Amino acid sequence: MSTAADRFATEGFGPENLPYASFSTRGGNPRLGARLGDRAIDLAALVSSVEGLDAVTRTAASAPNLDALLVAGHETWTALRSWLVDVVTSEGQAEAVEQASHPVGEIELHMPFTVADYVDYYASEHHAANVGRIFRPEQAPLLPNWKHLPVGYHGRAGTVIPSGQDFPRPKGLRPEQGGPPSFGPSRRLDIEAEIGFVLGGCAPSGEVSLERAATEHLFGVVLFNDWSARDIQAYEYVPLGPYLGKSFASSISLWVVPWEALSAARVAPPTREHDLVPYLDDTNEQPWGLDITMGVTVDGHAVSSPPVSTMYWTAPQMVAHMTVNGAGVRPGDFFGSGTVSGPERDQRGSFLELSWGGTEPFTLAGGTEMSFLEDGQTVTLTGTAPGPGGSVIDFGECTATILPATTAGEVAAAAPTRVPASGPAPE
Numbered sequence: 001m002s003t004a005a006d007r008f009a010t011e012g013f014g015p016e017n018l019p020y021a022s023f024s025t026r027g028g029n030p031r032l033g034a035r036l037g038d039r040a041i042d043l044a045a046l047v048s049s050v051e052g053l054d055a056v057t058r059t060a061a062s063a064p065n066l067d068a069l070l071v072a073g074h075e076t077w078t079a080l081r082s083w084l085v086d087v088v089t090s091e092g093q094a095e096a097v098e099q100a101s102h103p104v105g106e107i108e109l110h111m112p113f114t115v116a117d118y119v120d121y122y123a124s125e126h127h128a129a130n131v132g133r134i135f136r137p138e139q140a141p142l143l144p145n146w147k148h149l150p151v152g153y154h155g156r157a158g159t160v161i162p163s164g165q166d167f168p169r170p171k172g173l174r175p176e177q178g179g180p181p182s183f184g185p186s187r188r189l190d191i192e193a194e195i196g197f198v199l200g201g202c203a204p205s206g207e208v209s210l211e212r213a214a215t216e217h218l219f220g221v222v223l224f225n226d227w228s229a230r231d232i233q234a235y236e237y238v239p240l241g242p243y244l245g246k247s248f249a250s251s252i253s254l255w256v257v258p259w260e261a262l263s264a265a266r267v268a269p270p271t272r273e274h275d276l277v278p279y280l281d282d283t284n285e286q287p288w289g290l291d292i293t294m295g296v297t298v299d300g301h302a303v304s305s306p307p308v309s310t311m312y313w314t315a316p317q318m319v320a321h322m323t324v325n326g327a328g329v330r331p332g333d334f335f336g337s338g339t340v341s342g343p344e345r346d347q348r349g350s351f352l353e354l355s356w357g358g359t360e361p362f363t364l365a366g367g368t369e370m371s372f373l374e375d376g377q378t379v380t381l382t383g384t385a386p387g388p389g390g391s392v393i394d395f396g397e398c399t400a401t402i403l404p405a406t407t408a409g410e411v412a413a414a415a416p417t418r419v420p421a422s423g424p425a426p427e
């Protein structure tokens with residue numbers, strides 16, 4: 001007798017991980033799956049052949065994706081996970097798991113949940129300081145607010161896309177030296193190597209504490225590439241912040257690692273430089289930093305290994321901050337962490353930083369010199385974290401290829417607005 005874990009587990013995808021995805025087999029409808037080694041377990045099939053779950057949890061597990069589980073709340077997702085861990089590690093259930101599962105090479109993955117509201121944070125001190133040095137060299141690298149609250153902005157949920165979906169280079173208004181902007185394909189297309197947090201449960205009246213965020217609302221973690229058009233972003237962002245330079249595509253990895261699978265990856269965040277206001281103060285809380293090491297490759301060549309453990313702000317702080325004004329949490333809310341950059345050059349999570357604003361092009365192992373992305377290039381993010389008992393938690397990958405912009409020609413700049421030599425422009 002052996003367990004399903006004995007039979008199928010691989011390093012990174014053992015019973016400690018069991019990430020969730022929405023998958024289909026050839027000709028089939030999407031269903032919720034959990035990964036063990038190189039098998040995708042069809043949860044609807046497993047709950048119908050193995051007992052032990054209540055009706056609510058069975059229903060949530062039998063859905064086409066994570067939406068119902070995220071609505072059902074943390075008690076349901078904890079029940080499903082503990083049952084699943086039990087099934088895959090119990091003698092006598094290996095046959096049932098095998099019967100209910102498919103080789104991952106034979107399935108297609110889909111968006112694992114419907115993104116409700118999407119917020120992108122800016123939680124890496126090294127990234128924020130590098131960006132400050134590049135764009136505001138005459139000022140202190142960090143703005144005065146940065147260590148008092150987790151800076152973020154509301155993003156566009158509808159353009160969070162699944163890993164593997166390629167997309168065309170975005171177009172927009174690009175700043176031009178000494179003249180009006182021009183319209184055309186971005187010349188400074190970049191990545192942002194981030195992790196993403198998937199939220200569940202409802203908190204309609206907001207004011208979610210750090211503790212409740214961690215225990216009731218953080219469902220899972222994915223890899224997240226928040227593609228950014230730096231030229232479009234640079235021209236448009238004053239005074240209201242990022243808009244079209246960020247909202248054309250943001251890719252997520254498709255195996256959602258449960259928050260509960262990261263218990264052994266939790267580390268203390270960096271020492272807080274200032275006393276934090278009470279709702280953000282994690283001095284006496286559990287450590288919610290995460291020891292995830294990411295990898296960034298371009299066309300298969302490694303360019304960077306961003307360390308998530310260096311992030312200044314934690315996911316519970318992001319939840320507490322977003323909700324302190326009374327804004328609620330909805331199932332399917334999604335947070336980007338912000339670009340993850342460590343202190344070393346080869347730990348930077350954007351080409352903006354790796355090429356220092358385009359002034360220091362770097363060379364890929366294959367000999368290609370680059371600053372920003374060219375059409376046809378493929379960027380892949382990977383990530384691993386320590387699991388319990390020396391195991392590894394693998395996040396799979398988040399990948400996409402840049403397609404050419406959808407029209408070949410660039411459109412000439414609009415005529416500049418006539419501004420009188422003195423006084424305001426006429427309305």
Ligand code: MN
Nearest residue numbers: 120192226338
């Ligand atoms: Mn971002």
